[in-house]
Amino acid sequence: MGKHRRTSPSKIRVISSGRSRPSHTKSRTSVPEGQDSPAKKRRLTHVLVGASVTLAGGAVASPPAHADTGQDLSAAIAAIAWKGERPASRAVSAESARSRTSLQVIADGLPKVSAAEVLDIAERQIGVKENGAGGGTKFHRWYMDSYRADETVERDGGSIRGYANAPWCAMFVSWVGEQAGIRPVFGWDAYTVTYAQWFKANGHWGRTAKSGALVFFDWKGGDSLYGIDHVGLVEKDNGDGTITTIEGNTGNGKVERRVRPKSQVVGYGYPVYRA
Structure with a gap:
């Protein structure tokens, strides 16, 4: 088969693992100093600090969802739902957040699906x-x-x-x-x-x-x-x-x-x- 792994249509570079990985060749538009690019703004709309892996599905260079940053994230976790709205009547305590994975906590604001x-x-x-x-x-x-x-x-x-x-x-x-x-x-x-x-x-x-x-x-x-x-x-x-x-x-x-x-x-x- 051999066609299942995604590769970029651009050039290929070799990373330290010894396997090929798509290179970053996307052209960039100049952005005035002090301003975020449109792409970055779109990403930030969906990313909570310390939770980018979970919400954006980003590369694992980011920390695991809600990694311990030394801050109390329980209120922020409770506010996460399908589009970032606060789940109705689904307050999440700091204790319950610590006893479950971050994805399990986030699931409190999502539909119950089997x-x-x-x-x-x-x-x-x-x-x-x-x-x-x-x-x-x-x-x-x-x-x-x-x-x-x-x-x-x-x-x-x-x-x-x-x-x-x-x-x-x-x-x-x-x-x-x-x-x-x-x-x-x-x-x-x-x-x-x-x-x-x-x-x-x-x-x-x-x-x-x-x-x-x-x-x-x-x-x-x-x-x-x-x-x-x-x-x-x-x-x-x-x-x-x-x-x-x-x-x-x-x-x-x-x-x-x-x-x-x-x-x-x-x-x-x-x-x-x-x-």
């Missing part, structure tokens, strides 16, 4: 197929229209139009989380490696197959996040060394249900399900 409901959304997309150029799906269009595309282009280089025919397994999974209304605790990205890093940074990463988990594959059977090639959703653990999944951007260029060996799994990302 793994079964998320998988139903994904299942209804089975059969959606890419065009002859390898793109053109509604998942591509949605991602290109989202502010997340601005963020990942700034991070990885290239241009938003480069996503039009890009490998789309991560865009498909991200779209499912958006449709379920739990994007802040589901994450979103177009690059499988940084998507996995986001789960790990937020303490929602493991090696156990669970229904509704995101599953990250390395076709060579490695265990490094940097070797991840593909992502899908776990439908069930078959109990025989395989899992049943729902994935976009399969070898047939479709959303399909697949049975995969666990030997190809690097790990699992666990969204917060509330029912």
Whole structure:
């Protein structure tokens, strides 16, 4: 297969891990001194200080969501919801915030969604197929229209139009989380490696197959996040060394249900399900 990992349409540079990574070649518009660029303003609209990994889904150079900064963030955590509004009657105490992960706290302001409901959304997309150029799906269009595309282009280089025919397994999974209304605790990205890093940074990463988990594959059977090639959703653990999944951007260029060996799994990302 080999087409599942996102790469930028721009030049490639080599990072210290020894693997290729898209370079940052996006052209920049001159901004007057003392003013933020439009892209930065859009990002800051969605980012709480100390929580950029959770809310923006950003690169793991940022601290895990609500990392201890020496400040009392309980009031700020309580104010986080789908679009940043304060959840009605959902005050979060500092004690409860400390006893749970940041994503679990954020989930208090989101709809109660089960793994079964998320998988139903994904299942209804089975059969959606890419065009002859390898793109053109509604998942591509949605991602290109989202502010997340601005963020990942700034991070990885290239241009938003480069996503039009890009490998789309991560865009498909991200779209499912958006449709379920739990994007802040589901994450979103177009690059499988940084998507996995986001789960790990937020303490929602493991090696156990669970229904509704995101599953990250390395076709060579490695265990490094940097070797991840593909992502899908776990439908069930078959109990025989395989899992049943729902994935976009399969070898047939479709959303399909697949049975995969666990030997190809690097790990699992666990969204917060509330029912």
